[in-house]
Amino acid sequence: MTGKDWQASEELLGLFQSLGRASLLVDLQDSHSGNMSVKWKDRSGREKIVITATGSQKGDLEPSQICFLSLDETDYGHYKASSETDVHARILALPGVRASFHAHTKELVTATFDDADKPGAPAAFVPIDPLGWHVLGGEVPVDWLAVPSGSFEVIETVPRRLASHPATVVQTHGTFARGRTLPEAFYVLNIANTSGYIARLLETIGVDLGRLRTAIRADPAAHFAYPPSPYETEGDDVCDFPDEEEILKEFRKTGNRVFESRLSPFHAGSISARGVDDLLYAGKGAMPRDVGGPLRRLPIAAAAGDPEELRRHKLIYAETDFQTVMHCYQPEAEALAHYRYPGEAEPADRVVPIDAEGGFLYLVIPVLPPKVDDAEFLAKLHQYKVVIVRGGGVWAVGAQSLSEVLHHPSSVREICLYRIGAIQRGLDLRKMEPKKAQKW
Amino acid sequence: MGERGYGFHGKVLEIDLTRGDARALPLDPGLVDLYLGGRGLATRLFYDAVDPGCDPLGPDNVVVIAASPLVGTSAPTAGRGHMVFKSPLTGFIGSANSGGTWGAAFKAAGYDALVLKGRAAAPVYLDISPEAVRVESAASLWGLDVHAATDRMTEGAEPGLRPKILAIGPAGENRVRFAAVVNDKNRTYGRSGPGAVWGAKNLKAIRVRGRLKTAIKDKDRFQAGLDQAYHLIKQAPVTKRLMRELGTAGLVELIDLIRMLPHRNFMDCSHREEDLERISGETLAKTLLVRPGACHACPIGCQRHTRVPGGASGAGDEKGEGPEYETTVLMGPVCGVYDLSAITRANYRCNELGLDTISFGGTVACAMELFEAGALTADGDDGLDLRFGNGAALEPLARLTARREGIGNRLAEGSRRLAAFCGRPELSMSVKGLEIPGYDPRASLTQALGYMTSPTGACHLRGGYAVSLAFFGGAKEIPRFSLLQSPIAIRNMQNLGILQDSLGVCRFTGYAFAADPWSRMASGVTGLDFSTARLEEVENRVAVLERLFNIEAGLTPADDWLPARFASTPIVIDGRERVVSEAAMEGMRRDYYRVREWDAAGRPGPALLRALSIKERRP
Structure with missing residues (x-):
């Protein structure tokens, strides 16, 4: 040595x-x-x-x-x-x-x-x-x-x-x-x-x-929804859009925040922003600032052999006007997706915020089954902007920016933590949830 | 299909000014489903009624004003009306929106929309209430300014049911191409020249009164959206506090901070700090502001009720409203003027005379550059010094313009015609003939594309208020110089604007939230499915219909373009020179058409029309 x-x-x-x-x-x-x-x-x-x-x-x-x-x-x-x-x-x-x-x-x-x-x-x-x-x-x-x-x-x-x-x-x-x-x-x-x-x-x-x-x-x-793509050991320093300085910076900030805020484990999940023909894609979404991950510019058109993760990004862009998409494997949401209200046989199909901030941002957050079909997935995403897929992570969309789309899973984490905390304390969630939420 | 009576009265009032008769027609409920209300509904009714080749100042032009299902409810800011017509300034669709109280009062009179056709033989005004609709002589009102006409028409009103007046001033009567229509004396349907169209129709004013309520189908659903909206409005700094304390003029220093505040007819964006302090929102609040005010149902309260003290110049003590940000900038730094009193007094004159302050300021700035270039001389007896920086010229120019006297007759044509007349067309800072507002397009490609593709010309409201997202959009902040993101970002911004205009609500709610609470409120009020996905369909449908009209009126891709100055003369931001190059314009325009699913010539094709259920023009 x-x-x-x-x-x-x-x-x-x-x-x-x-x-x-x-x-x-x-x-x-x-x-x-x-x-x-x-x-x-x-x-x-x-x-x-x-x-x-x-x-x-x-x-x-x-x-x-x-x-x-x-x-x-x-x-x-x-x-x-x-x-x-x-x-x-x-x-x-x-x-x-x-x-x-x-x-x-x-x-x-x-x-x-x-x-x-x-x-x-x-x-x-x-x-x-x-x-x-x-x-x-x-x-x-x-x-x-x-x-x-x-x-x-x-x-x-x-x-x-x-x-x-x-x-x-x-x-x-x-x-x-x-x-x-x-x-x-x-x-x-x-x-x-x-x-x-x-x-x-x-x-x-x-x-x-x-x-x-x-x-x-x-x-x-x-x-489970689908397996993640096999881990790629090369290409973490690849960037296909160095000229898009502002967006590049946003990708790095967003990926870092996903990791540091524990919205996904290291190099898990994905982030994208779309152009007209292309999408900018970070397939290792949770990227610590000084580690990074591949930042690719890919055709937005669906292609045979697209990994399922990428296919969903393209699907969202093909069917909606959203400009940014994020997928996180957010642990608190994954856990809460299995929650059953006392006396109920099936897990709840929605997460109802019990905190003030969450309640005004999201009246409810849908919980979709692992094998949800594309139409239902898109409809719920369109309506609610963020959904939890049981066994499949949190998906979110933004009309404008990466920062906007990041806010959704970050909020979902807080919302889930409040609910989990209330359960820990033995409180009755039903009593804490706004009555209106049952109709939303 | 929703039930008639929820959100709508189910009636369209059609008035033929040529014949002097009025009739109430049933509102096709299918139109509500497809076009919602406000801008969407007005655009559809307009499109069906007008010949796109008509003379904007002729009898065949049609004016449509529409309210929305939310107007008349407690939805925040839901009191706005929307007016659609063929613009005498641009030759394309004119689309103007105003707060104040008139829109809510019109709906309370029992109608959802008003269609104005023909031309009266002599000046008239309309008197609309649930009980009767009358076309009355305006002989005694013609020639009065907006304030005097409004006072005259509200004299002797029944206590507790004060009528609301929408009127033009001398500018409209004289067909100044950027004349406004004004309600509450100071709230204007400003852009694209609706006042000139009214004047050409010999229509001076519309008085409305009524107490009819807007029925709500699903109160819980409506309340859910309402609660969410109010919470977010109270939470967002811009809506909870800043607009009330500083007004829109509070943006002056902020926009300068990002080097986007135009100067001297958009020659550059450089200002001395001490100059800007003299016209800032903070200075306005400390020196001229008497109190803030608010439009119907508005919790934000951005209005500036101001008072300008008399001075050594001999000008008297005056009260009025304004200035807003756009007025401050267009009549201020864009004219090289940093005199808040001069700007404010000129703003008062524009309100009284019925002039759009943005186009007026932009046209004066153009005249100043022409003057300094020796391409324009003030007519002999005007005696005006038109050099940049002469704030004292603003008030007299407003009067001359409204009356079309002397050099005012040239200014009344707008900057494009003025610059062309002087042989220097490149000095008009306009798109499609509409003067550019107070955000320099070189400082944001998204804003640049918004100006280029706005259906009405360079309008930050119809073209997409991109600047609000680029710099104070919170989590929604978008990159300023991204060619990749700009086309979609501006499409989404434009669509949000269409939604807000079609709901009869204020742009400033966008600082707090986007479509979600509106979806719940609109669905709750009407009982119809206005999910956010369906609202997006409405937005795209309206955008296509506006485009169709413009194409039929002669629009080509060359009209979706910025003045050459923005490609050739850089401004400096963070040490880098910035222009909107022709290549950037070309690329963004191409991509924007594709995002909109229009063809390479910017035309919506038959498949898109079918997908959006847009009926072809009636033969």
Whole structure:
């Protein structure tokens, strides 16, 4: 490990710093915990592990806190590197894996707690949200280990789990995720923690998680709108419209806000603005300011082979006058889409704001079924400007600007949080909702 | 189909001025479904009644005034009327809208729309109430200014039922091409020259009175929209406070801040800070404002009731209304004038004489540039110095213009005809012959495209009030210089304007909300399905019908274009030179036509007409 290594890898340093900051912005870990690593070729072509230093503050990583270690022998860099370096090295040795991200992921760890006698074999975590289900492969293994951090058990168990799953949980400790790139590993980790959050919200609002999971496992297609497009590991710096300076700036601001306000996990969801023939499209909608994602200029006409996500943007533009569209995987909305009023058999088909601001902005927010047809989807979107698709995220439209369309899912988050809070407090939502809302 | 009686009285009053008779016709409920009311309904009735090739100042021109289903309810600002006619200034559709109280009073008299045809042999006024409609001689009113005529016509009114007067002044009588029609003495149907059309028809005024209510079908639904609307109006700074405290003139310094405030006939956008302070809304509020005022059912209250103290010049102490932002800018910096008293007094004269202050200011600015270029000389006995900056010339020019005396006779033709007469047509800052308002198009491509494609010419209200979104639109702020977004952004802005005009409500509500609350209120009042999707259909339908009329009246794509100055002479914004290049105009115009689903020549095709259920012109 030499200081000179850094001079050849400012881009890598920037990525570590950005994702370190991002991990704290969405509260994946405390200031000094967690670690991340990649496989990297130095100037001589030798592969190395690049990993954060032990005890480094992830929100403000210094160049000296990124360690370059030999892959095949112990060198002095191990003194400074993360205490989880050995497990990272084993993960990076898995076929096709070039990055690993570990964080304590409070939401998922809490969601996977149990109070069974130990030692034990905890159940795998089954996501009930569309991103979690599809990206995490239907489940996240959970292992109880007697020494749950840095131990040989961890070194043996975690890579074995990651050979068949993109993420795995060491019970009471945290989550490990792997990827072909560091952003992909972070994407997986962020989604896993969000899935844990959604599961906890569902418990909070009284949804029978066991029954829901059984139903999802029996027929997953019926419970989710469609799978997200496979994660692209290249092209995050592509921008097809550098001359549209103002719009470009708006895209970056909006994508950053989607991420920082947790309207979608990292690189999930999508944002677009339309021209006459083209749409400007960010297919990795939640983009931290200094990470970004591809910004494409695409023909607005539907094309065979369009991913479903993009097809919906084009559909909205083809059938309406709206100028901006946003799709978010907003966790609070996803949870509340499963809410049943006491005594009712089916989930509610609307979210009624109980807060003043929400109530005046949106009299109601429709909740549509996962397989809603295009006509109903468009009609509701047209009328309400924002809709929640159960198992499919939040869709919103704007007549003019990206800022306008951003406001919708951001408001929906607040509205859902107020309702969830009221349920937590044991209040009767029906009594709190405006009577008129039942007719809207 | 809705039930007649909810939102509408179901009656159209048609008056043939040539014959002097009036008849009440049933309002086809299908028209409400398709065109809503106000601008939409008026445009349809106008289109069906008029020959697009008619002389705008001849007897065959038709004037239609319509109210909307919301007028007469407690919907915020819903008291406006809308007037459609063929413009003597542009030769295309004229479309003017006004607040005040007349629109609500007209509807309370029991009618939804008024169609005026023919030409009276001698000056007349109309007297409309639920009990009777009379065509009366206006011999004793002809020649009076708007204020005097209004006072005369309200004399001896029954207590508690004061009639409302809509009248022209001498400018209209003398067919000044940008003459206005005025209600409440100071609220004008200003743009496109409706006053000249009235004058040519020998119609001096319309007096209305009535107490008929507007029935509401679904009160809960209406109330839901109303609650939402009032909440948002009280929440948005512009509607809750700024308009009341500063009036529209409060925009003067804000628009300068973004380098969009025009100067000296749009030569540039550069002003000295101390000059602007002398005419700002803040200065107006501190020096001349007596109290704010509000139109019918308006919680916003932007009116400026002002008082100009007498001065050393010998001018007396005067009270009146204004100036608004547009007046302040067009009669101010666009003429090189930064004298708030001079602007305000000239505004008073325009209100009394019945002149559109925007076109008047724009025409005077054109005259000043022509004068300085040596292309125009004031007629000998006028004795006026027409150089930029001479605020003292404004009042006399208003009088001369309204009376068509001396140089005023040239100004009365508007800037396009004036500049052409002087051999310098490029010095008219107008589109389709209508003078450009107080927002420089070089500072916003969206606003530029709005001026280009407005059906009435360079109008910020009919063409899309893009500036309101570009700089103080809150979450809806749009990029200023985006070629990609401008065509759709301006289409959407224009459509929102059509909706507001067709609902009889004020543009300023747009600072608080767009279509959603209106959808609930309109559906609640009428019992019809006016979902936001259906409202969009109405908007597109009206835009197409206006376009159809213009094409039949001779419009070509060349009319959808800005004056050459905006392509050739840059202004500087944030250190960068900005023009609206011909390539940009060409591209935006092409894309705008496509967004509207018009062909390359800007014509709506048969398929679009069918899709929008637009009936062909009656043979």
